Amino acid sequence: MDAVLITNVLAATVIAGTPLLLVALGELVCERSGVLNLGQEGMMLMGAVIGFMAAVTSGSLAIGVLAAVLGGIMMSMLFALMAVTLAANQYAAGLALTIFGVGLSSFVGSGYVGQAIDGFDKIAIPLLSDIPVLGQVLFTQDLLVYASLVIFVLVYCFLRYTRGGLILRAVGESPEAANANGLRVLQVRYLAVAFGGGMAGLAGAYLSLAYTPMWTENMTAGRGWIALALVVFATWKPERVLLGAYLFGAASILHLVLQGLGWQSSTELLAMMPYVVTILVLVLLSWNPTRTRLNTPLSIGQPYRPSK
Amino acid sequence: MLSLERRAVDSRAMQWASPLLALVLTIITGLFMFMALGKDPIEGLTFFFLIPLSDAQGWAELGLKMAPLLLCAAGLTICYRAKIWNIGAEGHFLMGSLWASAAALYLSDQTGFWVLPLVLLAGIIAGALWALLAGVLKTQFHCNEILTTIMLNYIALNLLLFAVHGPLKDPYGFGFPQSEMFAAAALLPKLIPDTRLHIGLLFALLAAVAVGVLFARTFIGFQLKVLGQDERAAAFAGFPAKRLTLLAFILAGGLAGLAGASEVTGPLGQLVPQVSPGYGYTAIIVVFLGRMQAGGIILAAALLALTFMGGEMLQIAMNMPKAITGLFQGLLLFYLLTCDAFIHYRIRFRRAPAASAGEA
Amino acid sequence: MATAERLRLENIVKEYPGCRANDGVHLTVQAGEIHALLGENGAGKSTLMKIIYGVIQPDAGTVTWNGRPLTLQGPAHARELGIGMVFQHFSLFETLTVAENIALSLPASQARDRSKLDARIREVSEHYGMELDPRRFVNTLSIGERQRVEIVRCLIQDSSLLILDEPTSVLTPQEVQVLFRTLRQLSKEGCSILFISHKLQEVRDLCHRATVLRQGKVTGACNPGEITTNDIARMMVGDETPLSTQVDPCEPGALLLQANNLNYQSRDPFGTSLQAISMSLRAGEIVGIAGVAGNGQDELLRALSGEAKVNKDSLQFNGLSIGDTGPAVRRGLGVAVVPEERLGRGAVPAMSLVDNSLLTASGQGLTSRGWVSLGKVRDYASRVVEQFGVRTASIDSAATSLSGGNLQKFIIGREALQQPKLLVASHPTWGVDVGSAVAIHEALVKLRDEGAAVLLISEDLDELFQLCGRMGAICAGKLSPLVPTSELTIEKLGQWMAGDFPATATATTTETNHAVA
DSSP, X not given: OOHHHHHHHHHHXXXXXXXXXXXXXXXHHHHHTTOOOOXXXXXXXXXXXXXXXXXXXXXXXXXXXXXXXXXXXXXXXXXXXXXXXXXXXXXXXXXXXXXXXXXXXXXHHGGGTXXXXXXXXXXXXXXXXXXXXXXXXXHEEEHHHHHHHHHHHHHHHHHHHSHHHHHHHHHHHOHHHHHHTTOOHHHHHHHXXXXXXXXXXXXXXXXXXXISSSXXXXXXXXXXXXXXXXXXXXXXXXXXXXXXXXXXXXXXXXXXXXXXXXXXXXXXXXHTHHHHHHHHHHHHHHSOHHHHHHHSOTTTTXXXXXXX | OEEEEEOSSOOHHHHHHHHHHHHHHHXXXXXXXXXXXXXXXXXXXIIIIIGGGSSHHHHXXXXXXXXXXXXXXXXXXXXHHTTOOOOTHHHHHHHXXXXXXXXXXXXXXXXXXXXXXXXXXXXXXXXXXXXXXXXXXXXXXXXXXXXXXXXXXXXXXXXXXXXXXXXXXXXXXXXXXXXXXXXXXXXXXXXXXXXSOBTHHHHHHHHHHHHHHHHHHBHHHHHHHHHHHOHHHHHHHTOOHHHHHHHHXXXXXXXXXXXXXXXXXXXXXXOOTTSOSSHHHXXXXXXXXXXXXXXXXXXXXXXXXXXXXXXXXXXXHHOOOTTHHHHHHHXXXXXXXXXXXXXXXXXXXXXXXXXXXOOO | OOOOEEEEEEEXXXXXXXXXXXXXEEEEEETXXXXXXXXXXXXXXHHHHHHHHTSSOXXXXXXXXXXXXXOOOOHHHHHHHXXXXXXXXXXXXXXXXXXXXXXXXXXXXXXXXXXXXXXXXXXXXXXXXXXXXXXSBGGGSOXXXXXXXXXXXXXXXXXXXXXXXXXXXXXXXXXXXXXXXHHHXXXXXTOEEEEEESOHHHHHHHOSEEEEEETTEEEEEEOGGGSOHHHHHHHXXXXXXXXXXXXOOOOOOSEEXXXXXXXXXXXXXXXXXXXXXXXXXXXXXXXXXXXXXXXSHHHHHHXXXXXXXXXXXXXXXXXXXXXXOOHHHHHHHXXXXXXXXXXXXXXXXXXXXXXXXXXXXXXXXXXXXXXXXXXXXXXXXXXXXXXXXXXXXXXXXXXXXXXXXXXXXXXXXHHHTTOOSEEEEESTXXXXXXXXXXXXXXXXXXXXXXXXXEEEEESOHHHHHHHOSEEEEEEXXXXXXXXXXXXXXXXXXXXXXXXXXXXXXXXXXXXXXXXXX
């Protein structure tokens, strides 16, 4: 186990964890408002395919990313219409979004399978990237990785220090009390859902434009679901989401580590690792129901029907 | 301006009309989709809905695809009516096919009428245990079942891929990831000769009826209903919530496992990676579309089986991507949820509030 | 006395599908006046309050504020105008601090400077004798303290009309006096107060004028100090309904329930744990436990019903140790329970009365080897409806379609028809119209007369004094001694509700007579 291997693994962990971090931060904000959106896979895939298509057609990665974010937001608005305005069953609506998004992305992207594109390059931050180990891990990454870290800081500060964050938390705890206080519950939830959609779209763009610059059907491989689990055991705290995202990133590149150690193992069995780890961590953290209850946004998953 | 107003009493008319309305809206959207792609919309719809049913073989295929959907949906109905959001039918199905195949291959030298039931039983037990795992995680460890069952789906898929690339691989199969063909003793008898339709459809119909009876006439069914509608009332009444939850999981897993076992001992005759085109997930739509009622899920299963066939037809006849099936199914669920809202709400046209508290 | 009109409502109409909640309501409140809005549950008081506070819009009628007609755009608008509302079921956010809660109801500009807000909160709360620490999390506050937060929140916004919705139902008698002192001071300073209540004696003590609502209409306006409570009650319920039950005393019989040092650790982080509860209940008596909400009543009920398991021997019924058994077993032994929540625990809201009968009465021969005997269940439901005067369209109507009073009668009837040996009822007449309340009281007395033991947990002191042979109080999870009603006064009971009672010796067979403090 030499330093080069460790550095490579850590750097790869950050890269693998970035899409999870993005999508989980978005869902965290969404869930803090009391809305549970199970449609992450659908939104991510739409973001990935739209971003890829836009980048290929326009020749610009920036346009690709922008298109992906917009695509994610639009998908999430379909969900918001059903779950927030029509107060439908949030689980069913989210599943509908996933099934629809998976189908639509495969459909729309069928002509683009196999095409290659020049994805995001790594950009070394001057001076900082010369630090041993950390330099490569944190300061020699592509733009979207840097963006993810900046967004993390923004979300953290928003929730903790701003009035907007206070309103979000209030709505999530009790939409009835929030309404009685004159807060616009529906508006807040729409914005929260849109943010979640935008982040999912961005995560998708990362997959198709940076992680593996190409489009394949179902390229998210369940990351959206893992992100949902991530938000639960981070007990809705952004700093834990960050840790958790990188933990799962590590689990998904386990085969690299084992290769480096000279171990041989079946690809399929290794591919199970992230999902097994997810279950194990879920068990460890859900064991004590009191702890979960103390931290869950109280109104999560329940449709809110304002009385007029 | 439009506004939504809560109805005093849920509209019964809409409860029945909603699935039909959703179907109509899906078809209309389909028309537009075809036009946007530059294809003839009428031709498209004909290929999707009508051509697949144009001959007896087509109807047999419908029954064939309906069976796994209906079996999974019957099991999921038990869970969803108790508000247990089991998304794991796909995983139960895959484990069912995996272990049924293992049993079939293990017994490949045997003949006798007992081979097939044993093979099917292996599938049922495998599915039930896989589901029980998620159930225990929920009742003992308070893990959210949506997340655990989805993770277990992915794990099941990988286990199946592992098996088909490794331990169960046909040594004479030219390296393709598939198992040997099963011996005749392990195959499901056909329902209609000269078609691919096997008795799995009978299992499915029986299961749907049994679920209907469970909820209409039995006390356990009543307890499950109360558990789903009002947890606190169930606790107050002393209903054994944990045992009921585990029972729901076991039943759902067993039925989906049977579906998986039927698929490999029926039309496939072997284990292959693509044993399920997403039956477990589509079954979820069947349950919602069928209003979680026995009669409804039978009809809904037929409709969604048609969407699978229609998708294949469009792929062959009009060169459209296979994903069109998933697209239709997702759209259907979307429209269903939207139309369902009108069971509880109605649209009102209201003038904008005037300067003074206005007239009636 | 200032004669300026602060608020005038004329001809207010609000209709919901199926009922007219407000039907041509008139109401006038002067500046500095404490005005009571009276009416029994279901009369339309809450709807009227929501209209005044801007949460809902009236279908017709005018609202005039300080002489100017206006249309309220919502609660924020109402607050800007100076209308403050203290809700019955508080609208506070438990996971936020006092200051954060107050900040949320202020416009952003005023809430920006946190330290200034903290100082203002301390200042205002002390001025009115309701000290508050702005940094504390709401979930650590008692109910009385939470009400202070609600009031201080209104006061910080310089309210000129304060609306209080049933504020005393969650206070001990002593806390009620503190509240009244604050309200009188506010009134002197020119703030108008709209006091919603159904507690007639308090209204007579506090309020200058009163308006009475019945079934959405105004049936009278008066100066409450000048007439009797009976007169006011008549305005509230009309002439036909009996106002109270005749309760003859009854001699208690054999020991039925014995609780010995019952302890229960609540798993809810905001719950109350029970500590060393000891009591005995005999056949043929009604025993009452008073207490302000949140002091362990719910936990006690769950320990008795079997929804919460306790140490086996700490609870004995007819000699059997039942502490660790579940509700189904206890029902089989003859223990019936009527919980506080009618909809969502006592009955499944969307299910019919037929199905709801099966919820607890399944042991009455309504099932046979796992199959439901539909005919017998329907029979049972019909008998309950008939014998307990439940007004409903049919036994197939959903539980939500019944009024509070009728649903409660159904639930009590469902349990009573099972001929229980012990009935535990928690707040059985809360939110119930007077006619149904009387019927429920009669049902409880009838059960007692037939030899059952009845345990009545309630916040309604009038009800307790009227029905119970023995009474006590629960505070912070501890139970006071249960003494004959004749030995208690409201003041003494109030002290006990606040926790000031002598400890019980571990009960043997009879209660010891403690020296009166």
